[in-house]
Amino acid sequence: MVGIALAVNQIKDMFAVVMLAGIYGLVSASFFVAMDAVDVAFTEASVGAGISTLLMLTTVAMTGRTEHEASHKPLLALILVAITGGLLIYGTFDMPYFGSADAAVHNHVAPRYIYDSMKEIGVPNMVTSVLASYRGFDTFGEVTVIFTAGIGVLALLSVAQRPKDDAAIEAINDSMHEKHLILRVAIKTMIPFILLYAFYVQFHGDYGPGGGFQAGVIFAAAIIMYAMLFGLSAARRVITQPFVQLLSALGVLLYGSVGVVSMINGGSFLDYSVLAADPIAGQHLGILIIELGVGLTVASVMIIIFFSFSARREYQQANKGASL
Amino acid sequence: MTMILGLYNYWVVIVLMMIGFYTIIAHGHLIKKIIGLNIFQTSVFIFYISVGKVEGATAPIWQEGIILYSNPLPHVLILTAIVVGIATTALGLALIIRIKEAYGVIDEDEIQAMDNQAMVNQDKEHQ
Amino acid sequence: MEGVLSLLSAFFLLIGSFLCLSGGVGILRFPDFYTRMHAAGVTDTLAATMILIGLMLQNPEMLVIIKLILILLMTLFISPAASHALGQAAALNNLPPLVDLHIKDLESASASGDKTSKS
Numbered sequence: 001m002v003g004i005a006l007a008v009n010q011i012k013d014m015f016a017v018v019m020l021a022g023i024y025g026l027v028s029a030s031f032f033v034a035m036d037a038v039d040v041a042f043t044e045a046s047v048g049a050g051i052s053t054l055l056m057l058t059t060v061a062m063t064g065r066t067e068h069e070a071s072h073k074p075l076l077a078l079i080l081v082a083i084t085g086g087l088l089i090y091g092t093f094d095m096p097y098f099g100s101a102d103a104a105v106h107n108h109v110a111p112r113y114i115y116d117s118m119k120e121i122g123v124p125n126m127v128t129s130v131l132a133s134y135r136g137f138d139t140f141g142e143v144t145v146i147f148t149a150g151i152g153v154l155a156l157l158s159v160a161q162r163p164k165d166d167a168a169i170e171a172i173n174d175s176m177h178e179k180h181l182i183l184r185v186a187i188k189t190m191i192p193f194i195l196l197y198a199f200y201v202q203f204h205g206d207y208g209p210g211g212g213f214q215a216g217v218i219f220a221a222a223i224i225m226y227a228m229l230f231g232l233s234a235a236r237r238v239i240t241q242p243f244v245q246l247l248s249a250l251g252v253l254l255y256g257s258v259g260v261v262s263m264i265n266g267g268s269f270l271d272y273s274v275l276a277a278d279p280i281a282g283q284h285l286g287i288l289i290i291e292l293g294v295g296l297t298v299a300s301v302m303i304i305i306f307f308s309f310s311a312r313r314e315y316q317q318a319n320k321g322a323s324l
Numbered sequence: 325m326t327m328i329l330g331l332y333n334y335w336v337v338i339v340l341m342m343i344g345f346y347t348i349i350a351h352g353h354l355i356k357k358i359i360g361l362n363i364f365q366t367s368v369f370i371f372y373i374s375v376g377k378v379e380g381a382t383a384p385i386w387q388e389g390i391i392l393y394s395n396p397l398p399h400v401l402i403l404t405a406i407v408v409g410i411a412t413t414a415l416g417l418a419l420i421i422r423i424k425e426a427y428g429v430i431d432e433d434e435i436q437a438m439d440n441q442a443m444v445n446q447d448k449e450h451q
Numbered sequence: 452m453e454g455v456l457s458l459l460s461a462f463f464l465l466i467g468s469f470l471c472l473s474g475g476v477g478i479l480r481f482p483d484f485y486t487r488m489h490a491a492g493v494t495d496t497l498a499a500t501m502i503l504i505g506l507m508l509q510n511p512e513m514l515v516i517i518k519l520i521l522i523l524l525m526t527l528f529i530s531p532a533a534s535h536a537l538g539q540a541a542a543l544n545n546l547p548p549l550v551d552l553h554i555k556d557l558e559s560a561s562a563s564g565d566k567t568s569k570s
Contacts, residue, residue, distance in 0.1 A: 002336070005343040005363050014355060021359045028366050036383045036394040037373045040402050044369070047410045052362070059355060059417045063424045077350040085342040089335060097330030098374060106378065110395045118386050126384040126396040127403070135400060142404045149411035156418040179543065186532040190525065208385060213407050298407070305414045312421060 001027055014060045022053035038209040039127045042201075046217040051302055054224065058309045062316060122280040123206045123287060131211065132287040136270045139290070140255055143297050147252050150301035154245075157308040159315045184229050194222040202295045206284075212291040216298025223299075224306050232310045241307070244300045251297030255290050262286070333374040340367035352432040354420050358413060365409045372398040456508050463505030470498035483549035484541055492534030499526045 004024045008017050025048030032041035113130050121129045131139055198219035205211030227235035259270040266274050272286025273279035344367060347360025376398035384396035420430065427435050477490025503523045507516050 002339055002343070005340055005347075008356075008359055008363065009343060009347050009351075014353070017356065017359060021362060024363065024366065028370060031370060032373055035373045035377045036381065037376070037399050037402070038383045038385075040369070040373060040399050040406070043403055043406050044366075047406055048362075048366070052410055052413060055414055055417055056355065056359070059420055062421055063355065063430050074346075074350040077346055080349070081342045081346045084345065085338055088338045088341070092331055092334040092338070095331065095334055096375075098333045098377070106395050110397050113396055114384065114393050124386040126386060126393065127399045130396050130400045131403060138400075138404060142407060145408050146411050149415050152415045153418045156415075156422055179539075182535050183532055183539075186528060186535075190528055193525065209383075213403065301411075305418075308418070309421070316425070 001031070012066055014065050015057075018053060018056045018060055021056065022049050025049040025052060039125075039211065039214075042209050042214045043217075046214055046221070050221055051217055055305065055309060058306075058313065062313055120279075121283045121287075123284070125206055125208060125210075127209075128205050128211050128287065128291075132290055133272060133283060136272075136286075136290065139294065140259070140270070143252055143255055143294055146301050147248055147297055150248055150304045153305045153308050157312045159311050180229060187225060187229055191222050191226055194225075195219060198222065198299075202291065203288075205291060206287065212294030213298055216295040217302060219295070219299040220302030220306070223303050227306065227310065232307065232314065236307065239303060244303050244307075248297050248300035248304065251293040251295070251300065254293035254296070258286055258289050258293075334371065337367050337371040337374070340364075340370070352434075354423065354430050354432060355417075357432075358416050358420070361416075362409070362413060365405070369402045369405060372402050456511065460505045460508035463501050463508065467498045467501030467505060470494045470501060474498065484546055485538065485548050488534055488537055488541075492531060496527065496530040499523075499530065 001024060004020055004027065008020050008024070011017050011020070025044060029041045029045035029049060032038075032044060113134060114126060117123065117126050117129045121133050123129045123133075198215045201210040201218060202212060202215030205215070223235065223239060226238070258272075258275075262271045262274055263269050270286075272283045275282035275285050341364055344360045344362075344364030347363065348357050351357060351360070376395040378392060378394050381392040381394045382390055384393045384399065386393075423435070424430055427438055429435060429438075471494065474491055474494030477494065478487050481487045481490055500523060503519050503526070507519045
């Protein structure tokens with residue numbers, strides 16, 4: 001991984017750099033698997049090696065492929081980096097050894113999460129139970145951050161869309177059909193399975209690695225693949241802009257409403273035990289609904305971001321003579 | 325020797341972090357800065373996850389008969405961090421696209437030169 | 452029976468790893484883009500198949516075998532489609548092959564189509 005990072009630093013061709021960044025994400029995902037962090041590896045593989053590479057490639061396509069030479073000497077930067085690195089290494093001499101079972105991080109709250117999670121919540125995947133129930137408020141903040149990023153990208157990049165009529169979409173379709181025939185047929189058969197897998201990951205997150213974030217990203221990846229193969233206008237007919245904006249807001253609203261409903265039922269905000277007669281059933285219900293909210297928001301925000309980037313590119317290409 | 329074996333994961337993390345840091349401050353191209361930021365973020369994730377690993381334990385999914393599990397708390401924090409990282413990266417890339425449209429170049433030094441030139445021109449106009 | 456199964460699975464896993472390695476060597480040593488892609492695409496798909504069969508024999512539970520078969524089917528679909536996408540992108544952008552074979556499709560495709568756009 002150090003090799004990949006050094007190569008990213010030195011190479012001037014941005015396309016190669018973006019590909020290397022994708023490889024870096026995938027290698028770190030396999031590292032996470034080796035460290036028993038299966039949920040994290042899943043998320044890093046789908047987000048870091050999938051969506052992140054895709055968005056960076058779109059940006060490189062719009063901004064140019066090579067990097068210019070640096071105009072100032074990097075000596076000061078090197079000295080600063082060396083000093084900071086030295087200080088950090090000095091700071092690690094107090095840290096607990098790798099893999100030791102008596103490190104401070106394992107001693108306070110973690111044993112309670114590990115050993116009481118089955119009793120109090122009844123969900124085998126401890127990461128999901130901590131994420132959704134013990135630390136549910138943090139996850140709420142995270143969903144709001146994703147939603148804000150979607151709004152930000154919309155504010156920066158949205159272009160007023162005049163919906164193309166059917167004849168224009170058919171024309172685009174036909175011109176692309178001849179060139180991309182094999183890809184279209186082969187990938188079109190895979191899209192339903194990818195969507196089904198996204199649903200599987202969403203609802204199986206209680207029992208194995210998975211959950212809302214990974215499912216949302218996989219769902220968005222399937223829709224993005226459809227948009228790439230069949231044209232942005234065709235994809236916009238399937239998933240209209242108002243619909244996907246509504247879905248993203250609906251996810252956050254769903255999450256917040258679960259919290260408010262628990263308050264109405266007598267518990268505190270996001271306390272799922274009061275949602276049903278039996279506390280364990282209430283926990284299950286609460287986790288199900290909020291994971292659904294998370295999945296909705298993540299999927300729709302990723303779709304919004306990709307559609308905005310592509311629409312902007314089309315706008316730039318259409319106005320090539322006029323502005324830039 | 326045991327110290328090197330025990331602490332080498334932190335040192336690798338620090339090396340990666342410093343490479344990412346250097347990429348951010350020493351390169352002018354904006355997309356490369358964002359990729360450097362990504363490298364920095366991933367090194368922090370590796371740090372947290374390696375801290376959470378327990379020797380001889382398994383993934384934190386409850387199964388019959390297994391007593392020793394890796395700590396799920398860092399996993400949760402890093403899950404959140406990864407998703408927030410992609411959100412900020414997406415916003416940063418959107419900003420870069422708008423900067424490219426406004427200035428025509430992506431390099432930080434050239435943008436600074438254009439801004440200085442614009443300020444000089446404005447001063448000349450006001451005189 | 453147990454010994455035969457584990458021996459067989461070890462055999463498949465070894466063949467799979469050897470194929471991966473030879474694919475990597477091929478990417479480095481072949482002279483041209485198209486031949487390199489051929490090395491990568493063919494060996495990758497076959498290596499993934501061998502490794503998955505080896506894994507299926509490791510622990511023959513029904514559920515695990517079904518999941519691995521599904522992964523195998525998906526890999527067989529997607530990996531050749533990906534190499535085709537790469538090759539087509541290169542051909543449509545007029546990357547000249549090392550040996551000029553006067554392929555009719557290449558000339559007509561590059562005449563009629565322009566850069567493959569994303570959307």
